[in-house]
Amino acid sequence: MSTLLEMRDIRKGFAGVPVLRGVDFSLQAGEIHALVGHNGAGKSTLMKVLGGNYPDYEGEIRLAGEAIRLAAPREALARGIAIIYQDFSLVPDMTVAENIALGREPRGHFSGTVAHARLRERSRQEAERLGIALPMDVPVRRLGVGAQQLTEIVRACSQDVRILVMDEPTARLAPAERELLFATMRRMARERQVGIVYISHFLDEVCRLADRITIMRDGSVVETGAGSAYTVDSLAQLLVGHEIAAPASSAAPGEAAATDGMALEVRGLGVAGRPPADLAIRRGEIVGLAGLVGSGRTRFARALIGDVAGTGSVMVDGRALGRRTPERATRHGLVLVPEDRKAAGLALTASVEANVVASSLAKLLSTAGFVRPGSRPRLALDMIRRFAIRPPDRRKIVGKLSGGNAQKVLVARAVASRPKVMILDQPTAGVDIGAKAELHNQIRLAAREGAGILVISDDLDELLELSHRVVVMTAGALGGSYRPNELNRASLLAAISRVASDAQTGSENLPGMA
CATH class of the missing domain: 3.40.50.300 (P-loop containing nucleotide triphosphate hydrolases)
Structure with missing residues (x-):
């Protein structure tokens, strides 16, 4: 050559x-x-x-x-x-x-x-x-x-x-x-x-x-x-530049989450004419959502917070969300980290501080409509330290950060609002192995703090490593639920393909499903 x-x-x-x-x-x-x-x-x-x-x-x-x-x-x-x-x-x-x-x-x-x-x-x-x-x-x-x-x-x-x-x-x-x-x-x-x-x-x-x-x-x-x-x-x-430490696990693979009570209950949620879906996530549980591109996972997530129209009901921590809008969802403790951080997630021309505190201003940092003095920088610095955002500068413009650090800011904003339910759509897409490990540990920590978490990812290894339970979606329908200790990467891929095939032929049941 x-x-x-x-x-x-x-x-x-x-x-x-x-x-x-x-x-x-x-x-x-x-x-x-x-x-x-x-x-x-x-x-x-x-x-x-x-x-x-x-x-x-x-x-x-x-x-x-x-x-x-x-x-x-x-x-x-x-x-x-x-x-x-x-x-x-x-x-x-x-x-x-x-x-x-x-x-x-x-x-x-x-x-x-x-x-x-x-x-x-x-x-x-x-x-x-x-x-x-x-x-x-x-x-x-x-x-x-x-x-x-x-x-x-x-x-x-x-x-x-x-x-x-x-x-x-x-x-x-x-x-x-x-x-x-x-x-x-x-x-x-x-x-x-x-x-x-x-x-x-x-x-x-x-x-x-x-x-x-x-x-x-x-x-x-x-x-x-x-x-x-x-x-x-x-x-x-x-x-x-050094050996990577083994991640701290939130639970052994396949075990149920330790905390009792439902963080999220979804009943009959239908989007754009697709079949209604039911989903329940316990407090402290991480549920992985697998499926082919175009299976409807992102629209399902957006319908949960009211970003797109959908039928059915959503309950957060035992309370009905009622009329769903992103603002009401955030106030009730249901937050979405979107897959496209540039177009839908971050204010690229604003500072790290402004982005991190955006979802917490009304809920955590204000009294009688006024932001408490010093609360914004304190929260921003806490999240910068917790997520190891580099450089550790709350005034840094987010658009000038590397992709991995920008993604940390996006997830940190969700965590900073102390959510009851956190939906993460492709949370580590485009980040390096070190940032990925750090984000995984923060997701596990949020679960240990009691949040119910839904992780949507095309990275099958990520779903198997993070989740207490993996569900499979195709054409907007949830077709099965697995424990990670029942699967490996190949069998999960086969399950996704099988669900898609069965959906096309009208089959409702899959062998070996929990």
């Missing part, structure tokens, strides 16, 4: 704080090169330098032996460098087809017009070549996060790329969609000699896919080696 890309002694800082400290990185044509590291290690910053987002970098970049200076994203794209960022860059009110063709629209018969029929057909064909089916005429704001991710992938892959950078592309994909993506990546590398930079916190995927792996920590490269030379455990140790 020939050398496609060389980045030498790349340095970049913000406000005098170094983020990249002389990084060397190379990529061969036809290679999948994984770039891994803790949140804040500098991976995304390095790739944004390559993408032309940070023209004020120091160091040298060579593309196929030619020294280049990238001053804007358009320059990078013109040289065949395409990047799929962790935070989507789609235009919400444009259709899937229009987003895929953005910047490459076919001209119509008259000057200044677009050939919309040709655009739609070309976008459909580009998705079809990748084995991906998408609703071309639907605005992307109406898609789930998984479908938005697939739209980003099609848009990037449809261009004439020499280098493709994928930043956490599988964080919100279902297992079948991940396998489709991996096959597409291998085909692009082998047949088109595209060099692929793959950034992921899923270390098992990294070990499976990568020809080479570069590990970064604190803005520097720790080492680079052949993908076959690493295991998940060896990578994890290199990422954090």
Whole structure:
């Protein structure tokens, strides 16, 4: 393989704080090169330098032996460098087809017009070549996060790329969609000699896919080696710089939660014409909700808090929620941590303090409508210490934090409000192994403090590790309940697939279900 890309002694800082400290990185044509590291290690910053987002970098970049200076994203794209960022860059009110063709629209018969029929057909064909089916005429704001991710992938892959950078592309994909993506990546590398930079916190995927792996920590490269030379455990140790302690468990796998009484009782909750569902969660119990992308898990969660309309009743700690709105749900102690922290979760231009205390102002920090002096910073600092948010600065703008620390802020806001029930939708998507372990421990601690917790996750290992009980959803219906000690990753995946299959054939009962 020939050398496609060389980045030498790349340095970049913000406000005098170094983020990249002389990084060397190379990529061969036809290679999948994984770039891994803790949140804040500098991976995304390095790739944004390559993408032309940070023209004020120091160091040298060579593309196929030619020294280049990238001053804007358009320059990078013109040289065949395409990047799929962790935070989507789609235009919400444009259709899937229009987003895929953005910047490459076919001209119509008259000057200044677009050939919309040709655009739609070309976008459909580009998705079809990748084995991906998408609703071309639907605005992307109406898609789930998984479908938005697939739209980003099609848009990037449809261009004439020499280098493709994928930043956490599988964080919100279902297992079948991940396998489709991996096959597409291998085909692009082998047949088109595209060099692929793959950034992921899923270390098992990294070990499976990568020809080479570069590990970064604190803005520097720790080492680079052949993908076959690493295991998940060896990578994890290199990422954090020490052995990872075993997590403190809230209960042995499969045991019932210790606290008596119901935190959440849902009866006949139906959303958008889907069948009604019943669910009960005890105080101190962590229930995992598994299912395929599109199974209705997120809409079910949003209906619980009244963010979308739904039939049926919801009781929190023995009290009927009545007319459901997000504000009433929060006052009753029912909080949702949404899957899309950028669009629906955080105020990115506000401080860590403002975000952390947002759900607690009326409930915990105010007297007669006035916020008590000093209560806001005290609560914010308590949560910063509890969740190990870095940097430990309550005035830091959330949009400037790494993805893992931003996710900690989002979960900390929910915990700070002392919820009776906490719904976590993809709580560790896109965070590194260290931040993931910290978030898991905080979820367990919230359960020990008495909260009932519903965890929605595409990470099957996460569900098995965290949950006292796992339920499976398809087409908006809850089809089964398992104890984690009855399952492993393969059998849970089989159960999800079996529930989906049985739902299509009208079967109501599954063998082996509790």
